Each structure stands twice: as structure tokens, then as C-alpha cells.
Amino acid sequence: MRGGRVMAGVVHALLAFGLLAAPAHGAPSARARLRRSAPMVTVGPGTYRPMFPAAPAEATVAVRAFRLDVYPVTNRDFLAFVLAAPRWQRGAASGLFVDSNYLTHWAGPRELGSAGPDRPVTRVSWFAAKAFCEAHGQRLPTEREWELAAAASPTSVDGDLDEAWRTQVLDWYHAPTAALGPVGRRPANLWGVHDLHGLVWEWVYDYNAALVAIDSREKSDGDKGRFCGAGAAFAADTTDFAEFMRLAYRSSLEGGYAANNLGFRCARDLDGAAKHSPRRAAGSEGAR
Numbered sequence: 001m002r003g004g005r006v007m008a009g010v011v012h013a014l015l016a017f018g019l020l021a022a023p024a025h026g027a028p029s030a031r032a033r034l035r036r037s038a039p040m041v042t043v044g045p046g047t048y049r050p051m052f053p054a055a056p057a058e059a060t061v062a063v064r065a066f067r068l069d070v071y072p073v074t075n076r077d078f079l080a081f082v083l084a085a086p087r088w089q090r091g092a093a094s095g096l097f098v099d100s101n102y103l104t105h106w107a108g109p110r111e112l113g114s115a116g117p118d119r120p121v122t123r124v125s126w127f128a129a130k131a132f133c134e135a136h137g138q139r140l141p142t143e144r145e146w147e148l149a150a151a152a153s154p155t156s157v158d159g160d161l162d163e164a165w166r167t168q169v170l171d172w173y174h175a176p177t178a179a180l181g182p183v184g185r186r187p188a189n190l191w192g193v194h195d196l197h198g199l200v201w202e203w204v205y206d207y208n209a210a211l212v213a214i215d216s217r218e219k220s221d222g223d224k225g226r227f228c229g230a231g232a233a234f235a236a237d238t239t240d241f242a243e244f245m246r247l248a249y250r251s252s253l254e255g256g257y258a259a260n261n262l263g264f265r266c267a268r269d270l271d272g273a274a275k276h277s278p279r280r281a282a283g284s285e286g287a288r
Helices: 002-016 075-084 126-135 143-150 163-174 209-215 221-228 231-236 238-251
Strands: 040-043 046-048 061-063 066-069 267-269
Touching: 040 143, 046 143, 061 143, 066 143, 075 126
Parallel strands: none
Antiparallel strands: 040 066, 046 061, 066 267
């Protein structure tokens, strides 16, 4: 088991830094990109304050404007993808890239069954989500991009100023939705993005960026306590609780995990580019 995790980690690192091509595992080539009608909106530019900056100079980072899916990727979207890229079908995808929970809520490798077509696809790994976005000429959003989008309420770029909205978000993190409904049933935020809170957790490209940031500097006892024992701090200041919950959840993930309540959405640069640089993937470049 340990050897398998080490191998998966090696594959993950190679993919993240562009040394191993994901299309070789089944995503269509760049010349055969798939098309889907999912709408996107422009988010940003703006600023983001990482909870665990890699250095004092990155306590506040600028985020360039980018395009983001209005809705999470649905079961319908992902079914079309695996039909076009059979190597990503359940039972065919390599165990290096997906775990045993991959798409197990579907009736079969090419059949949704009771998994509603308009519900967000879940039980997909980081590798599968990344392959889906790249097959459509897009990419996974970075943590900084996703957090910038998620910080907005329906009325403000800074949702912390909207007490009613903040309470709704915190209620979901305390008691997540038991049954998934269709995407788009909740109001859009100020950027025009739906379902960033209250439906599913979502993969980001650099999902372990916070741990990378912590490990990249000398950790004092205070740093360790801040991460491991932050509950007491958030009991006094709930404005950061939701972000801390997301950080803790992402930090527990591995690239092959396919969790029951974990989905994703795609992003792209304003110029249409869909590639991440190694610096950006590691969370060391101001992209938000």
C-alpha cells in the first residue's frame, strides 16, 4: 500500500510539473479537444490573503482575471468525456490515477443510472478532473483563483461584509448537504458563479499548496500549533472558519482520491491558455 502511494505521488509530481503527459493516459490530444456548452464568466482581478503564506511578502497576493465555469462539471458532462476517452471509464482507468471509489455511483462505466445528469459529478480523482479540463482546452483553477471566486457573496466581492451570506456558508460547512441536487439552484455570487458553497467540495490544481507553503519555510512551534490546533482561534473568529475547513480538507487529499462529495469545475486564462507553470502550481506566484 505504501509503495502504491509513493508511486502515485511520483506520477502526480511528474504531471504537475509537465514531465508526464496526461493525454497519454486517455485524454484526447490537443488537436482533438472536446467541446461543451458550459458557460464561463470572468473573475477578478483581485487580491487574496493566504491563510498560510509561504513568505511574509506573500501575505497578500494579486490575482489576475481569469475565466471560471459558472457551474460545477455535471454527470452529463463527465459521461460525454469518458465516452470520448474510454481509458477514463470506470474499470479502465489505471489504479495509479484513480482509487476504487471512482465513479462507483454510476450504474456502469458508460451509464449514469440514478446519478442525475444535472447533478455535479463526484467520485472523480484529481487526475481525472485534470484530464477532463485539458480535453476541453481548459484547466483546473488554482487555489488562489478558486478562493478569490468563493470569497464573493451575491452582493459583494468581499463576502465577509455580508453577514447573512456568511452565516449560510458556515451552516453548510457545519452540516454539509446529505443528498446532492442539480447545479445552479443557488443564487450566483457577484462574479456570476454558482454553487461554490453548499453543494460539493471541489478540486483545485494545487490542492496541497498550503502544506507546500508550510514545509517550504522553517516551522516554529507556533506554526505547527496554528495549523493543528486552529479550532480555538476560529471559535473566537468565525470569518476564516470556512477557508480553514477547505484548507484542511484539501490537505488530506491525494491525487487519486475519488470522494463521495468531491467534484470540480474548470478554468482558463483570459487569453484562452490552459497551462500551469511549475511556479504557479506550487503556489509561489501571485496569480490571484
